[in-house]
Ligand code: HEC
Ligand code: HEC
């Protein structure tokens with residue numbers, strides 16, 4: 001998986017135009033057929049609980065590869081351009097992907113967002129501020145009275 005994460009990272013951070021980037025990623029996926037990546041990792045792929053509803057906000061393959069970009073673009077739209085939509089909002093992800101066991105996307109290592117990230121060796125700080133459970137305030141201002149965006153506009 002380190003290898004896959006590396007490929008993903010390389011593909012995602014090349015700064016290619018989205019269309020080109022998709023082609024690069026599709027190429028990577030074709031080479032890295034799932035069984036070999038599973039074998040290379042030497043462990044089972046994380047078992048993910050299916051989200052609520054029929055489908056995700058984009059098709060599943062797109063979500064697997066591009067959710068981080070969608071989230072970041074949505075954040076920029078919201079914070080810099082004042083556009084308020086919910087299609088790619090982090091709150092919506094949490095509403096559909098909270099675990100039926102823990103009620104959260106990130107409290108146990110089987111929870112949806114964590115399962116893959118710990119597997120891929122990715123660590124997110126999003127949950128320092130954003131609720132991991134549905135129905136909570138989008139940003140935990142109570143816990144973080146001074147919650148405000150870093151001066152770089154929230155880029156990590
Ligand atoms: C230091 C606190 C903090 C951290 C860490 C943080 N955010 Fe935010 N984020 C905010 C605040 C404050 C807002 C504005 C809330 C609002 O206006 O709804 C926001 C808004 C957003 C929005 C738009 C509103 C929504 O619900 O979709 C997205 C998307 C988002 N953040 C994604 C992320 C992601 C992804 C991460 C982790 C990579 C992250 N944020 C980390 C504080 C933070
Ligand atoms: C309306 C409910 C809903 C919302 C909102 C939603 N999802 Fe999904 N998501 C789903 C469903 C259902 C699936 C499984 C689709 C399938 O089986 O093909 C899914 C699949 C995924 C997958 C692929 C999982 C896999 O099996 O590999 C990822 C990654 C994902 N979602 C991330 C997100 C993120 C990030 C957000 C927020 C930007 C989000 N989802 C918002 C319902 C939702």
Ligand code: HEC
Pocket residue numbers: 005008009012048064067068071090093094097105112113114116117120121122123124126156
């Ligand atoms: C199918 C596996 C999978 C699922 C499920 C998943 N992610 Fe990811 N996520 C990844 C991979 C792989 C990366 C890229 C890691 C890297 O580049 O180091 C990533 C990266 C991210 C990043 C960018 C991190 C950064 O600092 O650049 C964000 C934000 C993110 N995911 C949010 C989410 C959220 C929120 C959920 C749950 C709704 C979720 N992801 C579910 C696989 C997944």
